[in-house]
Amino acid sequence: MSIQLKVPSLGESVTQATIGAWLKSEGESVQVDEPLVEVESEKATVAVPAPAAGVLRRVLKRTGDTVAVGEAIADIEEGAAGASVAVSPLGSGPTPGGLVPAARPESPPPQPTPPAPVAPEASGPRGAASAPAPTPGGGAAARRAPPSARRLMAEHGLEAGAVAGSGPGGQVRKEDVVRALERPAEARAPAPAPQPAARPDGATARERLVAMTSLRRTVARRLVEAQQTAAILTTFNEVDMSRVLEVRERHGEAFLAKHGVKLGFMSFFVKAAVEALRAFPVVNAEVRGTDIVYKDHYDIGVAVGGGKGLVVPIVRDADALSFAEVEKRIGELAKKARDNRITMDDLAGGTFTISNGGIYGSLLSTPILNPPQSGILGLHKIEKRAVVTAGDQIAARPMMYVALSYDHRIVDGREAVQFLIAVKNAIEDPERILLEI
Structure with missing residues (x-):
């Protein structure tokens, strides 16, 4: 039988509270009167005990949620065995139905994915407009570049991420490096790292916004x-x-x-x-x-x-x-x-x-x-x-x-x-x- 864990009365004039830390996770066994969750009211933080022995089947309210006095915040399966309930970490959502199937068929082994065909190289002159876009992981492509391309990049202090490789699999060729060097320095410079947001007074933001607890x-x-x-x-x-x-x-x-x-x-x-x-x-x-x-x-x-x-x-x-x-x-x-x-x-x-x-x-x-x-x-x-x-x-x-x-x-x-x-x-x-x- 499923029993609901509800927010208890928290004193005169207190109508709502905030869910604090859960002391038990879904799927764990609980004993009667064992503390399950901390509830922060405007007057104090209290631990809500289990109304019966069993298993914490499902958590309905997460840490930080605002709840009303008398509201259900969890389901407890009275007298259930711990193995009968799916364990899901708090914050990831309960397992549908809350129960683990008796037997779970094994997934078929993954099939190998055939390699993607490599497009043939264009026969005409390759200008900057026709060059393929840089592939993710430009550093890896640069390591596959021929020695002549690597040497040319090193001589001019050119970063691999600034060169669009036109070879198979994004390989950087010597002509790719030459084209990159022909572009203005501003165009080939790597994008600047994002800076912290600035406050209206111009100072760098070094602050954290944390909501007050009900007690505070x-x-x-x-x-x-x-x-x-x-x-x-x-x-x-x-x-x-x-x-x-x-x-x-x-x-x-x-x-x-x-x-x-x-x-x-x-x-x-x-x-x-x-x-x-x-x-x-x-x-x-x-x-x-x-x-x-x-x-x-x-x-x-x-x-x-x-x-x-x-x-x-x-x-x-x-x-x-x-x-x-x-x-x-x-x-x-x-x-x-x-x-x-x-x-x-x-x-x-x-x-x-x-x-x-x-x-x-x-x-x-x-x-x-x-x-x-x-x-x-x-x-x-x-x-x-x-x-x-x-x-x-x-x-x-x-x-x-x-x-x-x-x-x-x-x-x-x-x-x-x-x-x-x-x-x-x-x-x-x-x-x-x-x-x-």
Whole structure:
């Protein structure tokens, strides 16, 4: 029985998508729930699984095709054997009917083609107008030319392609070379190689035109919308990471042994952000029309680099999770993003976002809001700097610049600064997070 593979629902308001890479070829066996094809929507790239075990009989949509939600993109022969389906490479079109005949008669051996008769030479004088046109592969004809013709071409620097051979099979004769030399130099010069197309400004074109993916188009649109609809401001501070590094050094191995996951920096900042959001709930709110929606849950988006670009999966109810649970959840989401297996459920919602540009070496940046959220915390590279410590002593400390971009329509500057100071205090004294003080 044939089953159609259809484009699944890709989230609210998403009606179409683009076919990405096919993970299986026509004729290959598939297992139930095995990823078959990547589909790029305006929100994420998701892998569509096989609805049943069988054979991918026919691919209906190719990479780059635009498809609608619910549209059939392939046929699966349920329970069929792999040998019963013709294998045709993607892009070459399916085999008619999709089935391989039980026996294929052998083709008869090719019959030798009789040689074409050679036209006799004309008896009258052979002028330029009556000379036969140059045959393809002039170089080969020149190699069959007699020594006198080859020597004459070499003496005058004449290329073989500029000489029309009149002998059998296009052979170049001495008189052919003489006629070629009698023509103007411009006429016998080989055609110039085609030059790259020029742009209107006269420069040589050295560009490639590549269409944006649905995900990239949506990222671009939403970033512009954020700039146009929200009053975005950014405030900065710096954090001494000494205590967090000390905790990780002292308890990292025991943490890994007990929980099976490394103790990273992000769990500290997620918990610190939750405590700061509790103290300043307006940063966790959003503007909805002429209303402010305060949210009493803490679903923290963590920006991660995926196989198709930056995505922001959600660590839900982060306030109820332990450090180990936060680390495990972030690790799971990051792996799904790298494997292009992120789902709409992983991305939907979110009340606040944390973006760590420090892993790429960023020292300072101004993150852009993730609408409709009103705040985003930017983390940066840890770098040793000279700071003044207690007793006016100067010491080298591992410092990190942090940035809070916020929607000034509902978040005042005073609240934004105090929020960032609350994050700074929690990181510089991590026991505050554990004791919730």
